[in-house]
Amino acid sequence: MLRNGASRLALRSIAAPTARPAASFHRTSPIQQWTTQFGSMASRRPQLPQTAQLKPIQAAIARRNITEKQRQAESKYAHEEIKPTPETVSSTSSTHPIFSEVATETPTKEVDMMAGVKHDVGTVKETFNLSAVPREAYYMGLAGTLPYLATSVSTVYLAWEINHANSGYGFLMSETTAIQLLHLLEPLQIGYGASILSFLGAVHWGLEWAGFGGYQGYKRYAIGVVAPAVAWSTLLMPLEGALITQFLGFVGLYYVDVRATYKGWTPNWYAVYRFILTFIVGASIVVTLIGRGELPGHVPSAVTRAEVFHDKGASEEKLSKDEEARAAKKKEAARSDDRGEDK
Structure with missing residues (x-):
């Protein structure tokens, strides 16, 4: 098989990721491998897609495994012309709601926060109609x-x-x-x-x-x-x-x-x-x-007024008796005076 410079360069680029110096290779125990893979902070870092990690020639070789349907879709999107639609551009067209999923349509009508209260008020009005x-x-x-x-x-x-x-x-x-x-x-x-x-x-x-x-x-x-x-x-x-x-x-x-x-x-x-x-x-x-x-x-109440009227009647009776006793005493005193003058 004939080899030229280009073929050697391609083979070298494919074998490059697997070639490591012997001095930098350290064998680790299964427990350390578990900790490194699942428990370290490195496993939580965002990872690039597998195709993006490859070099250009490696990516080109990996893309040969795509199907014919995927290749036709790529060709369609590659030659698709994006038409400008300035009428759809607004101050909020490039944003999405905070409390909704990403890439969802922005609601054209604002949510009525008083809808529940209005419904309750309507129910009360209907009940007492x-x-x-x-x-x-x-x-x-x-x-x-x-x-x-x-x-x-x-x-x-x-x-x-x-x-x-x-x-x-x-x-x-x-x-x-x-x-x-x-x-x-x-x-x-x-x-x-x-x-x-x-x-x-x-x-x-x-x-x-x-x-x-x-x-x-x-x-x-x-x-x-x-x-x-x-x-x-x-x-x-x-x-x-x-x-x-x-x-x-x-x-x-x-x-x-x-x-x-x-x-x-x-x-x-x-x-x-x-x-x-x-x-x-x-x-x-x-x-x-x-x-x-x-x-x-x-201020007397209804019961108190009855007691007051009752006491008032008793007091009036007592007052009349006192007046009669005083009148009797005056008459007796007048009679005694008349007897003294006669003598």
Whole structure:
């Protein structure tokens, strides 16, 4: 076989990586080889592809092993002409999102971070949608809660007037006037609350007579009987106890109305409608209790006033007896004077 300079150079370049000086060759034990290959920092360094480590002639020989399909693909990409598309170039076309995979398409629409909150708000609006409630019932029901709300706000204002009275006078009225108005509001609020509670129970009698959802008999009649019974009992209680009892009565009747709506005894909108009314009345009761809790100690409550009136009656009787005893003593003294003059 003939050899020339070029063939010797090619063979020398192929054999070059394997030729090492004998002095630099050190045999290592299997344990040291394991540590060097897998445990050292050298194994963690980025490595170049196997083709890139070869010399040009070695790479040319290794590339002869590629298939015909791969060679055609290389030829296609080598002769492919890249067309300019300036319309697709923008300030963000050469970047990719930080929180996404590399080489993925940039989202054309920004992610709405408030989407979950908006969905929850929409659910609440849909739940409490009152569009199905008849406008007449809705407006008249809200108007019916205004007297209860007015007495509640008035109680808080009068309590503030009494607490901030300076030398017997508050912002708009005297302390005595504020106390008298406060005592006047107490039976008004309790009486009106009892009327509302009785009315809500009577609604079920009307539904039973109309046969809405079928005739339920004693079950639905009982609702209309228990509600006014509870409302009537609050008229005999002290103020704070009456307010708390009416609050429990409104909440309990709301639960009954919700169950009746689910069973089909009432219209579908009645449960949400009752929630709005119960919330307003319940909030008014809570505000009234808070306002009365801020009253000073010298303002008598309902029970205390009864004791005061009782003591006042006893004192008046005692005072009349004292006056009669004094008059008797004066008459006796006048008679004794007359006897002395006669002598």
